[in-house]
Amino acid sequence: MSNTWPLWEVFIRSKQGIHHKHVGSLHAPDEEVAIENARDVYTRRQEGVSIWVVESKNITASNPEDSDAFYEPAKDKIYRHPTFYDLPDELKHI
Numbered sequence: 001m002s003n004t005w006p007l008w009e010v011f012i013r014s015k016q017g018i019h020h021k022h023v024g025s026l027h028a029p030d031e032e033v034a035i036e037n038a039r040d041v042y043t044r045r046q047e048g049v050s051i052w053v054v055e056s057k058n059i060t061a062s063n064p065e066d067s068d069a070f071y072e073p074a075k076d077k078i079y080r081h082p083t084f085y086d087l088p089d090e091l092k093h094i
Contacts, residue, residue, distance in 0.1 A: 006055050008034040012042055013050040020052050031055075 005027040011020035023042045028034035034053040042048070062070055 005029050006057065008038070008053045009056055009059060010034075010038040010042055011052040011054070012038075012048045014047050015049050020050065025056065028053075 006029075007025055008028055008031075009025050010023050012023050013020045026034065026037050026041060028037050031053055035051055038051050038053055039048070043051070
């Protein structure tokens, strides 16, 4: 029966974190059950403070095979790289 349920991607924000991280996937009939199941499966040690679930069919991703062409425009923007800037010797830990 569960193989007819939609697939949900689960993201958890930990107590120490400021952003959500993808932790896995699960099948559930709706978003409420998906959140409850995600809590039970992925936060057993009470390390999470927030859970996001997204139905997998709603995620759009780039194709890894096209990564060279997809990211090519960023190569000519050297100012985006930290090596572009000269830092004074007095600055430490950067």
